[in-house]
Amino acid sequence: MTNTETPPHRRPRPPSRQPLTPVNSVSSLTPHLFAPDAVRPLRAKEHFLKADTLVELHTHPWPQLTFSTRGVIRLSTEDGSYIVPPSRALWVPANMPHSITLIEDAELRTVYVHAWMAPAWEKCEVLEISPLLRALMLALDTTADGQGPVDSHAAQRERWIAPLLIDEVERATQIRIDVPLPSDKRLRQLCEAVLRAPDNRATLAERAQEIGASERTVARLFRNQMGMSWQQWRQQAVLAHALPLLARGMPVSQVAAASGYATDSAFCAMFKAATGQSPTSFQHKRKSATAAT
Template sequence: MPIARQSRIWPSGGVHLWPSGGASAAHTHPRGHLVYAASGVLAVHTERGTSIVPANRVAWIPAGSTHHHRAHGDTDMRIVFLPAGLARRMPERPTVFATSDLAREVLLALTGGRHRDRAARARLHRVLADELREAREQPLHLPEPRDDRLRAVARILDADPADNASLAALGQAAGAGARTLSRLFRAELGMTFYEWRTQLRIAHALVLLAEGHDTTRVAHACGWSNPSHFIAAFAAIVGTTPGRHRAGG
């Protein structure tokens, strides 16, 4: 049975329980904050593009950055606002980090509902900021294309991530040659077309897994005819296998 939408907010953070498909309107906060999905999967949309944030990732949203979220699968979303002094040590742009076991436990402790005095919260905030300073940025990020030709390619593959059309074939629909599109992917999005398409497919896979689909079905829906190849690509990007991800491991 789907969870009911619920929210609990306090000055230092909050918890949002969202049913699958729940979304927020675009908004900003005057303070930088961390967004974490204790269960489910979040899509975090910012001016830089879209990041898919499963339970082994945490998103950083700087103060004043316009963003909105969408839940895939019933999602337990946690928010932690960082004090200004610690926020200044974080990136100036929206960023998604890999989450260590310690960072996860601190995020849960800060948002678990137990009353903590100011000194205890300050200690936990410092531990969390230190952990994230040492964390690597996660690679699962889909930059927002600006060029109309790249946008056309993105629309085609977002609608059907299993589409195995070549870049030349996609270029015919987008009004550009393969060489031009290849150059645009590198110059504008910082990756090759094939790297970008793999990122897009894994993003879709995370959403489908959160909605309860099995690994074989997700592999085929996202363009892999061989599920073992999908599992290898998923593990290389997400850091765990699809089965362990679904199990919360």
């Protein structure tokens, strides 16, 4: 089978380009110092992290909400990868291994939830953050156990906030765009390379060669493990990367270049075919929605 994806807008691939990897790796950011319990059913923490930082794979026995007050992050699990801009939060179920990559400098915030009061969601959910949900999350004390003075009213406030926050989480609009990841090690390596550098529009044949497989084999793995073609998966990855940039007001020309398109028109055609609207229309709707709130 020959790959038919050789778009005229594909950028020439730099011959010496190396895969991008996070320049700084940190451990799990001490979740054990913020364990929720019956007295404190919600626990919040915050960390300021630089772009290209990797928070290593970890897990804990309670669910969490992850978001950033500024900067875009990418949270990865065994099954998928989720782009999380400041307008969204990601629900991660208890006991689910996950890692976080900082796409930009970001103020990373996490809210841990006592398992008894959490929604019975078995997979990650990307949620639109309402003004009320944002205010509730930001109102929580972020002092770690045994580190510094704690607001004397923190536990009581957490118990008051908890039922309203959970109700707001369950009411939140769920965003269905995520990027599934395969179990096959070679195919996952290929997919991770795309997510690290979405502007690199190497063909499937070129990428297959990098992981030591044939184009035919990789195309078959995409169909069997992902239930979609390479072209469909890559479009999903590009959209997941582009939507947060557009939502933040980045010019379409810059988003197109960051997504690997040499021309705005080619990017706009892909975006409209996938979403039913143009990138500028999407931005205008986002601005109108923000103004309304």
